[in-house]
Amino acid sequence: MPVQQKQAFIRRYYQRLPFKEITELMKIKIGTVKAHLFYAVRNLR
Numbered sequence: 146m147p148v149q150q151k152q153a154f155i156r157r158y159y160q161r162l163p164f165k166e167i168t169e170l171m172k173i174k175i176g177t178v179k180a181h182l183f184y185a186v187r188n189l190r
Contacts, residue, residue, distance in 0.1 A: 146185055146188050146189075149171065149173075149181055150181045150182075150184055150185040150188070151185065152171060152181075153167060153171065153178050153181035153182050153185060154181070154182060154185040154186070156170065156171075157178075157182055164178055164179070
């Protein structure tokens with residue numbers, strides 16, 4: 146799993162951060178965060 150996908154996944158599902166906070170930490174758009182999460186979950190399956 147790529148690094149950004151992993152970071153987004155951990156922040157969302159383990160640290161339970163809201164999307165807005167993840168976007169601020171990673172300095173990327175909310176759509177990009179959602180895409181990283183989608184592909185991270187898909188890679189785990």
